[in-house]
Amino acid sequence: MSSHAVGIDLGGTNLKAALVHHDDGIVESVHRRTDAEQGPEHIIDSVAALAEQLIDAAPSSSVVGIGIGAPGAINWDRTTVSKPPNLPGWDSINLDAALRPRVGNLPVIVENDANVAGLGSACYGAGQEDDSFIMVTLGTGVGGAIIYQNEIFRGSTGGAAEIGHMTIDYEGPFANSGVGGAIEAYLGQEFLSQHARDRLLNHPESILHDRLGNELDQLNPRILHEAARDGDEAAQELLAWAGHKLGCALGAAVNLLDIRTIVVGGGISSAGDFILDPARKTLPKYVVPGLRDNLQIYQEQLGNEVSLLGAAQLAFDGREAHV
Amino acid sequence: MSSHAVGIDLGGTNLKAALVHHDDGIVESVHRRTDAEQGPEHIIDSVAALAEQLIDAAPSSSVVGIGIGAPGAINWDRTTVSKPPNLPGWDSINLDAALRPRVGNLPVIVENDANVAGLGSACYGAGQEDDSFIMVTLGTGVGGAIIYQNEIFRGSTGGAAEIGHMTIDYEGPFANSGVGGAIEAYLGQEFLSQHARDRLLNHPESILHDRLGNELDQLNPRILHEAARDGDEAAQELLAWAGHKLGCALGAAVNLLDIRTIVVGGGISSAGDFILDPARKTLPKYVVPGLRDNLQIYQEQLGNEVSLLGAAQLAFDGREAHV
Numbered sequence: 001m002s003s004h005a006v007g008i009d010l011g012g013t014n015l016k017a018a019l020v021h022h023d024d025g026i027v028e029s030v031h032r033r034t035d036a037e038q039g040p041e042h043i044i045d046s047v048a049a050l051a052e053q054l055i056d057a058a059p060s061s062s063v064v065g066i067g068i069g070a071p072g073a074i075n076w077d078r079t080t081v082s083k084p085p086n087l088p089g090w091d092s093i094n095l096d097a098a099l100r101p102r103v104g105n106l107p108v109i110v111e112n113d114a115n116v117a118g119l120g121s122a123c124y125g126a127g128q129e130d131d132s133f134i135m136v137t138l139g140t141g142v143g144g145a146i147i148y149q150n151e152i153f154r155g156s157t158g159g160a161a162e163i164g165h166m167t168i169d170y171e172g173p174f175a176n177s178g179v180g181g182a183i184e185a186y187l188g189q190e191f192l193s194q195h196a197r198d199r200l201l202n203h204p205e206s207i208l209h210d211r212l213g214n215e216l217d218q219l220n221p222r223i224l225h226e227a228a229r230d231g232d233e234a235a236q237e238l239l240a241w242a243g244h245k246l247g248c249a250l251g252a253a254v255n256l257l258d259i260r261t262i263v264v265g266g267g268i269s270s271a272g273d274f275i276l277d278p279a280r281k282t283l284p285k286y287v288v289p290g291l292r293d294n295l296q297i298y299q300e301q302l303g304n305e306v307s308l309l310g311a312a313q314l315a316f317d318g319r320e321a322h323v
Numbered sequence: 324m325s326s327h328a329v330g331i332d333l334g335g336t337n338l339k340a341a342l343v344h345h346d347d348g349i350v351e352s353v354h355r356r357t358d359a360e361q362g363p364e365h366i367i368d369s370v371a372a373l374a375e376q377l378i379d380a381a382p383s384s385s386v387v388g389i390g391i392g393a394p395g396a397i398n399w400d401r402t403t404v405s406k407p408p409n410l411p412g413w414d415s416i417n418l419d420a421a422l423r424p425r426v427g428n429l430p431v432i433v434e435n436d437a438n439v440a441g442l443g444s445a446c447y448g449a450g451q452e453d454d455s456f457i458m459v460t461l462g463t464g465v466g467g468a469i470i471y472q473n474e475i476f477r478g479s480t481g482g483a484a485e486i487g488h489m490t491i492d493y494e495g496p497f498a499n500s501g502v503g504g505a506i507e508a509y510l511g512q513e514f515l516s517q518h519a520r521d522r523l524l525n526h527p528e529s530i531l532h533d534r535l536g537n538e539l540d541q542l543n544p545r546i547l548h549e550a551a552r553d554g555d556e557a558a559q560e561l562l563a564w565a566g567h568k569l570g571c572a573l574g575a576a577v578n579l580l581d582i583r584t585i586v587v588g589g590g591i592s593s594a595g596d597f598i599l600d601p602a603r604k605t606l607p608k609y610v611v612p613g614l615r616d617n618l619q620i621y622q623e624q625l626g627n628e629v630s631l632l633g634a635a636q637l638a639f640d641g642r643e644a645h646v
Contacts (some may be wrong), residue, residue, distance in 0.1 A: 073613055156583060162579065246491040
C-alpha cells in the first residue's frame with residue numbers, strides 16, 4: 001500500500017501530528033501540549049502515543065514512516081535533534097532509535113522545522129509554483145528554507161537558510177542571535193511589536209489606541225494586521241516598514257542563490273499583502289540587474305498544515321532523499 | 324590519453340589561454356590583447372588561434388576539450404555567452420558552435436568567470452581544503468562562486484553567487500549595480516580607492532602623501548597594500564575598514580548557505596591579512612551562534628592561474644558535470 005505517513009510538528013508549546021495520505025493530504029490530526037518542562041522522556045512518550053494512535057487509524061500496513069519537524073540542530077543522517085531551544089534538558093537525542101521500537105519499527109526521520117515547512121510548501125502549497133524557492137517563515141523568529149531543484153538545500157551540516165539572521169544593516173539593532181541588523185530584529189514578533197508600540201506614540205489618531213487603551217504592551221502582529229485591514233494608516237505604515245526590510249534581505253538572498261521565487265509563511269504572513277506588497281516593491285532594488293527578471297513573492301496559504309504535510313513528506317521521500 | 328585540456332580566460336582587456344595537464348597543472352600558456360572594440364568575430368578568431376596553438380603543442384589526441392571562463396550570463400547548457408560587460412557588440416553567442424569546427428571538433432564548455440575561479444581553487448588551490456566553500460574574488464568588482472559538495476552551485480539560471488551585490492546596509496552607498504550598501508560599493512577597486520583618497524585628507528602623516536604627492540587620484544589598492552606592508556597606519560586602517568565590510572557580507576552568506584569555508588582571491592587579496600584578519604574578526608559576529616564553529620577564511624595563493632586551471636577543469640569534467 002505505502003500510501004500513508006505520519007507527520008509530527010514538535011513545538012515548544014504544542015505537539016501536533018497528522019496522518020497524511022500521499023495524494024489526499026491530511027486525513028486525521030491530533031495534538032496535545034508539549035509540556036516541555038517535564039523533560040525529554042515525557043515528550044518522547046507523547047510523540048510515540050500520538051504516532052501509535054494515527055498508525056492505528058490508518059489502513060493496515062499502509063504507513064511508510066514517521067517524519068518529525070523539530071527545532072534545534074539536526075544531524076546529517078536526520079535521526080538526532082540537538083539542543084532545541086524551548087525544550088529544556090534536551091541535549092542530543094536520536095529520535096529514530098528512541099521511537100522506532102515503539103512505532104512498529106517504522107523509520108523515523110527528523111528535519112529542522114523550517115526546512116519541513118519548505119518541503120510541505122514544495123509538495124502541497126505555494127512552493128509548487130517553482131522547483132526552486134526560498135521559504136521565509138515569519139513567527140516568533142524568522143525562519144527559512146531553501147528548496148533547490150525540488151530538494152532541501154542543507155548546506156554543510158544541515159543548518160542552511162538562516163535568512164532571519166542575515167544582516168541588512170551591519171550597524172543595526174540586535175536580534176537574539178547577536179547579529180546586528182539581522183531581519184529578525186525587525187520582523188521577529190517581539191521586535192515588530194516593540195517597534196510598533198514605539199511608533200504609535202507619534203500616531204495618536206491610530207485606532208490601535210482605541211483598541212488597546214493603556215495596554216499597548218498587548219500589541220502583537222495579529223492586532224496590527226487587523227487594524228491595517230480596517231484601514232488604519234499607522235498600522236499599514238508599520239507593516240510596510242517591515243515588508244521593506246524583508247525585501248532587502250530577500251534581495252541579498254536572491255543575489256547569492258539565483259533563486260527568484262519566494263514563499264512567505266508563518267504567523268505574521270496573515271498580514272499578507274500589507275507586508276508582501278512593500279517587499280515586492282523593494283526586492284528588485286536589492287537584486288543585481290541580471291537576476292531581476294521573474295522575481296515572485298507568494299504567500300503560503302496553508303497554515304500549520306504545511307509543517308505536518310512536510311513532516312509526512314520526509315517519510316514518503318525516505319532518509320536518503322534531500323541530502 | 325585524455326590527459327590535457329585547454330583553459331581560456333576571456334577578459335575585457337586580455338585573452339589568456341593555457342594547456343593544462345590533469346595532474347601537473349599548467350604546461351604552457353599564451354596570451355594576447357582582447358581588442359574588444361574590434362568586435363566579437365575578432366575575439367572568436369583570437370580564441371580559436373590560441374586554442375589551436377596549444378592543441379598543437381600537446382601530445383597528439385591528448386586534449387579532451389576547451390573550457391572558457393567568460394564575463395556575462397552563461398546559459399544552462401554552458402555553450403553560450405550573453406551580454407558580457409566590456410565586450411561591445413556581443414549580444415548572445417554560442418561559443419561551442421562557433422569554435423568547435425575550428426578546434427578539431429573538441430567540446431567547448433563555457434562558464435561564468437567567477438565560477439571558473441572557484442572551480443580552479445577547488446581543484447588546484449586553497450579550495451582543496453573543503454568540499455564546500457564560498458569564493459570571493461576581489462578586483463574591479465567583487466565576484467563570487469559557491470562550490471557545494473565539489474560542484475559549482477549555479478542557482479536557477481547559472482547566475483548564483485553574486486556576493487558582491489548583497490546589501491549589508493540597505494541605506495548604504497550605491498555600487499554600479501544600483502544596489503544600496505552592496506559590498507562592491509566598499510571593496511570594488513574604484514570604490515575602495517575613492518574612499519581611501521577621501522580618508523587620507525585626515526591622515527597628513529600617511530606615507531601615501533609622500534608617495535603620491537599631489538596625484539592622489541593615482542591611488543589604487545596595490546599602492547595601498549604596499550603602504551600597509553611598509554607599516555603605514557592609515558593604509559592599514561583603510562584595509563581593515565574594507566575587511567570588516569567583507570566579514571559582514573560573508574556572515575550573511577554563511578547564514579544562508581551553512582558553508583563555513585571562505586576562499587578570497589583576486590587583485591585586492593594581495594593585501595592578504597590586512598584585509599582578511601579584520602574579516603576573520605568580524606565574520607563570527609554576523610553568523611548565527613549555531614553556525615559559528617569552524618569558520619575559515621583562506622587566501623587563494625594562486626593568481627590568474629586559478630582561472631586558467633578552472634577553465635581547463637570544465638573540459639576535464641565535461642558539460643554534464645556541475646549542473
